[in-house]
Amino acid sequence: MTKELGITVKKSSDFSDWYTQCVLKSGIVDYSPSKGFIILRPYGYAIWEIIKDILDNELKNTGHKNGFLPVLIPESLLTKEKDHFDGFMPEVFWVTRSGNSELGEKLAVRPTSETLAYSLFSKWISSYRDLPLKLNFWNSALRAEIKSTKPLIRNSEFLWQEGHTAHTDEIEADEEVKLILGLYKKLIEDYLAIPTISGLKSDKEKFVGAKYTTCLESLMADGKVLQMATSHHLGQNFSKPFEIKFLDKDTNEHFAWQTSWGISWRIIGALIMVHGDDKGLILPPKISPTQVIIVPIYKDESKEIVKQKACDLENKLRAHNIRAFTDDRDEFTSGWKFNEWEMKGVPLRANIGLRDMKENQVELIRRDTKERFYVKEGELVNKVLIILEKIQSNMFDSAKNQLQSNTRTAASLAELLSILDATGGFVASSWCGKRICEDLVKEKTTADIRIVPFDAKEKVSACIACGNQDTIQVYFGRAY
């Protein structure tokens, strides 16, 4: 690989440029001709497919069903829940024409589907027998992002799933919100190897139209924090305007209780920001499209025999459901291949050459620690399985260390500011609960309340903004 094909900037020296080079050069994304829009290239899409399969399976196992909703939503539906509409209005793309004709009513390009879904829920739900209704949609959402776009993190269109449910009572909806947050946490921690902090959003930061929003937040390597996933309790805020009513066993009519929740491709961006290094991506084995890349090392005279051996090893690994591939392209040198797969973040590389074959061995190179070792061919499958597990847990552990050592406490606004400027990360501080204090902290530090822990400590110290003693401890951070 030539120098300019690799990552030319250090992660620690220019994080933003490093990130952009990583996502573009590894073949994850490319820019679309329209500003703010991106393409997901095959390597990026393959990661998304793996993530999707894992979550889809979990959702189906917990009784959710998939469906399809149109991408165009009539304006009149979007305006039905006022807070919701006001929140999304500035970033909605509007279809006003078809062919050469003006449309009678403008159509919004889906910023999210609550309004459309719930106009249908009101048709589908009439009895307690129709509940719970638990639907999910794998699609894309569009929100015009003109300024500060960042591939996968902030774009005008993003892939995601959006779940929409309706329940007979408030507590069942509470449980659904919690169940989903748990599934997201499992996906992000156990598969993407990214530790999270979970809790509630403040009223200011919650989803427009929600009763409350629960959320997972993670730390990126530059000290900024990122919202990873949200799960909302909608109360009856939508069921009333949309008239989602059911006849209960007691023959009384009630409005349904609802939830909505989503996770997007931004977690792929997080994956890169958290785990990558100066050479490029490092992917956790569980979500890496290629878990083991086999590079046959040969000269002209040994070509056939070494390639055949590489192919045999690949088959052996694949028979044990290990995603192994052989890079047997003649038009690139071994060194070029090493650099390319390193940049793409494949967790384990296996080199095989004529000398190894004579010794009945394979050379393995870990992407995360760069360790190299030789294993006997007969032990290859077992060793690979063990190493992949080690890589997975090592990646989570080191990200967890990062998170813990960058989670600090500040007892004053000045202290909060100095921590944020010095290291970033999450900062636990006491807050009285008032919006005016939240706004003041934002104004002075540009940090938001990222999360109100479910078990927030009370009255640890005075509110860092107003000095009131009646406080809870929340996490502040500067966010993407």
Added chain:
Amino acid sequence: MTKELGITVKKSSDFSDWYTQCVLKSGIVDYSPSKGFIILRPYGYAIWEIIKDILDNELKNTGHKNGFLPVLIPESLLTKEKDHFDGFMPEVFWVTRSGNSELGEKLAVRPTSETLAYSLFSKWISSYRDLPLKLNFWNSALRAEIKSTKPLIRNSEFLWQEGHTAHTDEIEADEEVKLILGLYKKLIEDYLAIPTISGLKSDKEKFVGAKYTTCLESLMADGKVLQMATSHHLGQNFSKPFEIKFLDKDTNEHFAWQTSWGISWRIIGALIMVHGDDKGLILPPKISPTQVIIVPIYKDESKEIVKQKACDLENKLRAHNIRAFTDDRDEFTSGWKFNEWEMKGVPLRANIGLRDMKENQVELIRRDTKERFYVKEGELVNKVLIILEKIQSNMFDSAKNQLQSNTRTAASLAELLSILDATGGFVASSWCGKRICEDLVKEKTTADIRIVPFDAKEKVSACIACGNQDTIQVYFGRAY
């Protein structure tokens, strides 16, 4: 199930109303609040997911990779290939605003992605080493359909996949076009149990911008015919305006040769039209989300024991990868359940009651032939596997009979018209190849040339429009 929940019209008496009732009442689709748009409900989406998995697997096995393209395409790209733009222009939805601002350049809501994909291909392709490039996109396309909409068959937005490839030479592109048509044929015939006729489109009917279009056509139960899938050879028609060039081994620069191809959810519509009966859908086992529905038949005192047995049978079948489900809802009677699953087209029903348990047997009822038989519990799995295979082949055979007995020959325009009026179907007639004759037939009979067989017979008789003797035999039909 109450009468109005079932299908209230015969397939033979009002085919159109019968079809609409089938798709709505079985839970396949619903209407969206915007005219022309539909929802895919969980039952319909589950069928789509099965179809998608089958085809996706075939595409991956033949070296295709998935990606994601934005749904909004700048007007300037769409206009680059003039025929293509002129063809789609009347039905394009245009985004002209975001929030409260007018956009500088209008954005088209994807009618198809050739132009966007190929603007990227020109960036990604520079050497023969980058070829072939074989990409696929599972997404939706939007084309404004105001008149004569029909759920799944003609709507303003539809789910599909669109494939886009680039090759070093014309012949490789020819082979790709043929490979894909073969995959589509396998999907439709072997899985959906719908026989097809394959061949070329006439110049008038080919894809706008294509060099030639290959296609599969099938016969619906009302005598109309339906285009099931298309695979296009684009020649260099797009590579030239989009400057998709590569340096070949000979160090000369060439324009790439391209293909594009797609299949949409309309094949689910075809499935219903071809196989359904007066009771509702009949789904071929290979694509039915539920292959065996188990209905426990019990009274209050036998409830627990019969339900437990049903559950055991379900587990036994599922252990052999049979998609079996138990309908153990207490709030519906067995009769109601029979009718519901019959309407939903589940290929095989298993009834189990206390009496059966004493006899160690299960009652099986085939959806296609209505045959009933008892099988011993120990033989259940094997019998079910055999019967599901029989249902699959019986459904294909009977559709094949329909197709064959509704494929006729006409030697004159008058004969063609009388066959179309009497029975519909495919009619083989001789045509001289001129557009004016094709238009005349359309004007006199409302039929199109549906397909020019790959091995079209030559000079069978005179052109049915102009009498010229230099002809090929093509299939006419009235199409959806």
